[in-house]
Amino acid sequence: MLSGRRFAITGGTGSFGQAMVRHLLRSGAAEVRVLSRDEAKQDQMRSRLRDERIRYHIGDVRELDTVLRVTRGVDHVFHAAALKQVPSCEFFPVEALRTNVLGSANTVEACDRNGVGSLVLISSDKAVQPISAMGMTKGLMEKVAQAHARTRPDSGTTVSCVRYGNVMFSRGSVLPLFVDQLRRGRPLTVTDPGMTRFLMSLAESVELVETAFTGAIPGDLYIRKASACTVGDLVTALGNLFGVTPELEILGIRHGEKTHETLATREELRHAVDLGDFYRVPLDTRGLDYAPYEREGEPGTGPLFDFNSANARRLGVREIEDLLKTLPEIRAELAGAMVAA
Helix, strand or coil, rough: CCCCCEEEEECCCHHHHHHHHHHHHCCCEEEEEEEECCCCHHCCCHHHHCCEEEEEEEECCHHHHHHHHCCCCCCCCEEECCCCCHHHHHHCCHHHHHHHHHHHHHCCCCCHHHHCHHHHEEHHHHCCCCCCHHHHHHHHHHHHHHHHHCCCCCCCCCEEEEEEEEEECCCCCCCHHHHHHHCCCCCEEEECCCEEEEEECCCHHHHHHHHHHHHHCCCEEEEEEEEEECCCCCCHHHHHHHCCCCEEEEEECCCCCCCCEECCHHHHHHHHHCCEEEEEEECCCCCCCHHHHHHHCCCCCCCCCCCCCCCCECCCHHHHHHHHCCCHHHHHHHHHHHCCC
């Protein structure tokens, strides 16, 4: 499915983008186009990977012409470009709108015009019952993808979404900050020890996207059944791995943050298909004529709860330690600590 194909990744210099590029190259992709605004990261990537199958494009998804150029002649596209930092999106919501919604609409339009076979858009748990500008714009991104499936049923492009929570050691995640603070002997800046978050590795995010890429029909939403933990237990597990008892500096919840995140609502779960490690939420294909539903309605069966980080499988401290030890970044930090000792 991947071998011999041509791919494009928007936001391709980000954590997910780089992991996906490496996966595609290992899988025999003929060409991988990387679109991003960051020429410094592109140069670092070029020096590190040194693979002639990668084509680097400077540009912004806010510009339709740019996305049209990058996706021309491509078989499949992964859309990861986004403004992801919750506090900065709270201060600059229009910028989040321009990138996360209009940039996503540009990507959908470009793929449709260029006859791209499939487009997978990367969403977030913050899109569910959002309270932040970042979450609201990611939720609208999902609606843009679903609207394409409803209004262009004859399109040759399969547009789908994936939704997941925190990717460990990705750009902006708390783990690199905590590790740096531990290494420097500083207090760990914790928002709220009782806050819960989903945990997923970059490899698992790539697996989720590939599952959607290979199995989705237009308008599908794929969700991974991730495990969760409290921030307090995550800090304890890190301290145990590094052999220290960290001091905590409690900051309180920041702009636009929740105590618990939700990956799927009870309404979505009513229609979801259970695929074992994943949920597939199919498109609601009802038209604008609501009269039949006023007379008949829909059955009220299905789960009576959301799937959130408070009721997901909760990892204990030992399980978190085992999970952290699977991360290459943590293994490298631990090896460095042992050499220093």
